[in-house]
Amino acid sequence: MHATGLKCVFCQATYSLEPLYECAACTGLLEVVYDRTQADDPRALLPISKQDRIHLGEGETSLLSAPRLAKRLGIKELLLKCEFMNPTGSFKDRPVAIGISKAVEFGFQKVIAASSGNGAASVSAYAARAGLEAIILVPESTPIEKVRQTLAYGAKVIRVKGPYSNCFSLAKQLGESQNIFNLTTTLLNPYTVEGNKAVAHELYEQMKGFVPDVIYVPIGAGPLLIGIYRGYEEARHFHEGTKLPRMAGIQATGNNPIATAFTLGESVVRSEPNPQTIAGGIADGLVGYEKDGTYTLQIVNQSNGFVLDVSDARILEAQILLAEEEGVFVEPSAAAGIAGLMKSLEEHRISENDSVVVVLTGHGLKDMGNVRVASEVPTIENGMEQLLGVVGK
Numbered sequence: 001m002h003a004t005g006l007k008c009v010f011c012q013a014t015y016s017l018e019p020l021y022e023c024a025a026c027t028g029l030l031e032v033v034y035d036r037t038q039a040d041d042p043r044a045l046l047p048i049s050k051q052d053r054i055h056l057g058e059g060e061t062s063l064l065s066a067p068r069l070a071k072r073l074g075i076k077e078l079l080l081k082c083e084f085m086n087p088t089g090s091f092k093d094r095p096v097a098i099g100i101s102k103a104v105e106f107g108f109q110k111v112i113a114a115s116s117g118n119g120a121a122s123v124s125a126y127a128a129r130a131g132l133e134a135i136i137l138v139p140e141s142t143p144i145e146k147v148r149q150t151l152a153y154g155a156k157v158i159r160v161k162g163p164y165s166n167c168f169s170l171a172k173q174l175g176e177s178q179n180i181f182n183l184t185t186t187l188l189n190p191y192t193v194e195g196n197k198a199v200a201h202e203l204y205e206q207m208k209g210f211v212p213d214v215i216y217v218p219i220g221a222g223p224l225l226i227g228i229y230r231g232y233e234e235a236r237h238f239h240e241g242t243k244l245p246r247m248a249g250i251q252a253t254g255n256n257p258i259a260t261a262f263t264l265g266e267s268v269v270r271s272e273p274n275p276q277t278i279a280g281g282i283a284d285g286l287v288g289y290e291k292d293g294t295y296t297l298q299i300v301n302q303s304n305g306f307v308l309d310v311s312d313a314r315i316l317e318a319q320i321l322l323a324e325e326e327g328v329f330v331e332p333s334a335a336a337g338i339a340g341l342m343k344s345l346e347e348h349r350i351s352e353n354d355s356v357v358v359v360l361t362g363h364g365l366k367d368m369g370n371v372r373v374a375s376e377v378p379t380i381e382n383g384m385e386q387l388l389g390v391v392g393k
């Protein structure tokens with residue numbers, strides 16, 4: 001616990017720990033502040049006490065070494081942080097577990113979320129676990145696997161025409177007008193973001209205090225990237241001399257507002273009204289909350305990192321490469337991290353001797369529509385001769 005209040009990341013105005021979503025003074029983003037002197041471990045810095053946590057066993061995900069893929073890409077060391085191994089198959093479970101716990105603490109009966117699918121499934125699952133009602137708005141293009149998973153946990157799911165930003169805006173309006181706790185996992189809810197810090201705390205332990213040179217994170221608005229960087233800053237507070245990693249934010253070429261601002265050297269991010277990419281989890285055009293992108297860019301720059309974008313074709317290629325070389329099957333939005341690593345090596349943004357962690361955000365089973373595998377497999381009747389004909393002698 002040890003949380004003492006909320007603070008605006010832009011103008012530093014402070015607030016008490018309430019269900020707030022933006023700074024009353026400047027409409028800026030809010031973050032949770034802690035009394036670090038009272039804690040003896042960064043893991044204790046969360047806005048909810050341990051006994052009040054709603055959980056489904058999220059966290060403690062595997063960190064896999066990927067020697068075959070590293071060799072193929074020409075780098076010395078590559079580690080995969082497997083966030084798709086969380087209970088609902090994506091990284092969203094950590095932030096949502098914290099958010100739902102806060103909903104219960106605040107006394108809400110209902111929660112709402114705008115999501116491209118992973119947050120949807122997660123909010124629906126954790127709401128069920130806590131006995132709350134969930135309303136979920138998803139873009140029309142959301143993969144059927146994610147919609148059906150969300151329905152299975154019992155949420156009311158509504159498809160909204162147009163890009164993700166339309167869902168975001170409607171969820172915000174309904175949440176405000178009907179006093180429903182908003183668990184949209186952009187940077188809107190200051191409590192959910194805190195759940196992402198645990199990825200850094202775990203990496204710190206799994207790597208025995210060694211900090212990787214670069215961490216690759218696929219980004220829409222960027223709460224995961226921000227959470228991870230914040231987690232390392234906390235680790236440094238408790239372990240003097242700890243360095244901070246460079247953060248690499250990866251976007252899709254058809255939706256690259258943060259990458260564009262980075263490339264142009266601008267400090268303010270402008271929204272993308274019409275995102276076009278098969279990587280639905282990062283197809284967030286930030287319309288109406290461009291400030292999320294601006295803050296993410298600020299953190300990337302602070303870390304001496306970079307933001308780049310990768311084409312859908314490269315994402316699908318990376319998805320199969322990762323599956324074939326390492327036996328790890330992730331959705332396109334997660335494969336974007338691998339595609340980004342490949343591109344940054346070509347562009348010499350990192351060295352082949354750098355230690356690299358790629359955060360794999362969502363499971364491959366969640367979005368099967370575009371996977372580049374054979375559309376049909378051979379069917380035989382029964383005979384050995386026919387089988388040998390197919391598999392070869």
Ligand SMILES: [Zn+2]
Pocket residue numbers: 008009010011012013023024025026027028029
């Ligand atoms: Zn402010």
